Amino acid sequence: MEFKTTEIKERVLADNNEAAARTRERMRQSGTLLVNLMGSPGAGKTSVLLKLIERLGTQYRIGVMEADVDSDVDARTIAATGTRVIQIHTGGLCHMDADMVSRALASFGVEDLDLIFLENIGNLVCPAEFEIGADVRMMILSVPEGDDKPLKYPLMFSVSDVMLVNKIDTAPIFDFDFDAAVVRARSLNAQIVCVPVSAKSGRGFDEVVQFLRMRLDERRQMHENN
């Protein structure tokens, strides 16, 4: 038995795309790379961020925007590393939209930063629908969530440039098949870069860091040529 329900939201998304375009332009002008980090609650977004800050923080000027429904747990964790951080409270809302990001960026200041991470709300559904003007959409699928997730939350995998499969050391415990997850993700998005990582041990981060460095260099070069 099947039952469908849909919602007209073209208007909301059109407004959103305009704000996203403004953010994209602002990033280009200041030579800053914006990464939208997404994933389920507990997938390991903050831990991955800490590892990336550790690996990239000496060479690049990094800022972090921490979106949370209500708390500031993650912002405090990031701030403890000495990284500039802004806490964004969505007031119960389940995702960041482009307008919120654009306003937060204005109050954060971007001119003196090379790389900004937005840690989005822990949610595998809504953040995928709202393009915020990021240069890189990086999603985390954690092993305990299961390798079938691309089948169930297809949009997130479709819109992401990178899929980090985190907690990869626990794959045997959860009968997680990395190759099967990749095949499922690629059937939605042939270009998606898939990297097995462990934010605990650091495994896989060479590849993630290399990917980001490449994008950062491109951005810097584009900025210098302007």
Place this chain on the structure above:
Amino acid sequence: MEFKTTEIKERVLADNNEAAARTRERMRQSGTLLVNLMGSPGAGKTSVLLKLIERLGTQYRIGVMEADVDSDVDARTIAATGTRVIQIHTGGLCHMDADMVSRALASFGVEDLDLIFLENIGNLVCPAEFEIGADVRMMILSVPEGDDKPLKYPLMFSVSDVMLVNKIDTAPIFDFDFDAAVVRARSLNAQIVCVPVSAKSGRGFDEVVQFLRMRLDERRQMHENN
């Protein structure tokens, strides 16, 4: 640095509460218990459901409403047990609202059922905001998500009657402190029933089954007295 953003949604929620009240009344009249099962992607909602069907299915007439953004993976899993199931596609929407549930129930039929589970969209944020008229709100927190989740997604813990802590056998691997999770959940909701479970091994299900039996008997008695 902090930056707040809020959304006026009183109107939407008022409409929603009316529809929820209608569902609650329909359930009472048919002597059926409605359970809203919520949790993050991969927390184990479908596996918990399978265990509950196995334990309660011989004594009670069970129906399952499977809410999914797009797929029908879980509905097929449940249907394989011979349980009556309806697939609800939210068309990208991140939660079920009371009106969708009410319309789905009408097409599903409830009169000949004792117990209906709604498996909500995998999401720890939005489903908590939309009361759908359930008699029991049962949420699953899975161990790999971390014991800090009540701090970060407080509303879900505040509105739930039961918190199942699933994949409890992996607690040592993830340094998960069950007691700490319970203290955090209870600081938001003193009444919340907390049960450590493993949908894989069946651990903890005696207690969950006992809790549901009690609520089912109350509902049946209330129905017979009418």
